[in-house]
Amino acid sequence: MKNFIFQNPTKLVFGKGEIARLNELIPQSVNLMVTFGGGSVTKNGVYDQVKAALKGRNFIEFWGIEPNPHVETLRKAIELGKSNNIDYLLAVGGGSVLDGTKLVAAGIASDEDAWDIVLKGFAERQIPFSSVLTVPATGSEMNGGAVITRAETREKFAFGGNYPHFSILDPEVTYSLSSHQIACGLADAYTHVLEQYLTTPGQSRLMDRWAEGILLSIIEIAPQIKENPHNYDLMADYMLAATLALNDFIRMGVTQDWATHQIGHELTALHGITHGHTLAIVMPGTMRVLKDQKEGKLLQYGERVFGITEGTVEERVEKAIEKTEAFYRSLGLTTRLSEEKVGNETIEIIANRFNTRGVAFGENRNVTGDVARKILHACL
Secondary structure, eight states, X not given: OOOOOOOOOOEEEESTTGGGGXXXXXXXXXXXXXXXXXXXXXXXXXXXXXXXXXXXXXXXEEOOOOSSXXXXXXXXXXXXXXXXXXXXXXXXXXXXXXXXHHHHHHHHTOSSOHHHHHHHTBOSOOOOEEEEEEEOSSOGGGSSEEEEEETTTTEEEEEEOOOOSEEEXXXXXXXXXXXXXXXXXXXXXHHHHHHHHSSXXXXXXXXXXXXXXHHHHHHHHHHHHHHOTTOHHHHXXXXXXXXXTTSSGGGTTSOOOOHHHHHHXXXXXXXXXXXXXXXXXXXXXXXXXXXXXXXXXXXXXXXXXXXXXXXXXXXXXXXXXXXXXXXXXXXXXXXXXXXXXXXXXXXXXXXXXXXXXXXXXXXXXXXOHHHHHHHHHHTO
């Protein structure tokens, strides 16, 4: 196991009715701005719950943080925050609203342009923020990362540094989600685990078992959620699984991959495909192209998660990959670029972007633009 330092400062406030605790959780002395997405919270009752919880407090609102939040929009929120001397933010929405609010928190505290903060890769300063999560998927409610899109250049990059002070997770708010939103959220959480688990064998039995437990839980609850998306216990497990998949807990001391995510970000930036859906498309291709270097972990994954114990090494590895793709499809997602009418032109754009930037991803830092091209061809 590698050396590591672990600290997660976010307080998780979990359960039905917990939005009512906002007033006691947010300090009374702050100058507050609440950020929202496109308005779904006005239809599912969350907005009314937030307003009721904050009754008697002065705050301003910023609306319109879009899926895959655009820096162009977030600059407006930063300007509004600065002009009103805002020193605390509350994000109410899904992962995109939370990610966007992380950049707003950094932008209000800085004289730098918001995109320069993203390109730097981390926020040196930020004002505090907290969240009310409505769409489980990204884990942004309990991690320090965010992914931001620049619409004018169709680019998407991640930056880090901002952990929420607290996040409220009420599984009942998930009842209004569409089947596609749930499918993408489950795919996102599942792939987050694979990016941290499907790397180098023998690093930590603790991290392996924890990761496998989350994978098995997602596989178990996914078909049940499809049948009964208003079952509180199922949606509670889904919500918490998405948080645990990317709140730093399962990556202590182990190598990580993230090549699938980087390629997926490009597909979202270029074609607007929902992030979790891009992962369902790219991950099986990543596994196929990198199966030799991931062989040991693929065998372990196949045996412990899917019960694959018979056949040659090659057969078992291939079966594990097939089972993974089948799981994504069972969610109702396509798993091939051709199904989304994405072809060679996009593949070349992504490969060239990787090569031009001089980046390489994966646990061995060997997923260059040329390897990304092979992965994407394996996804056709």
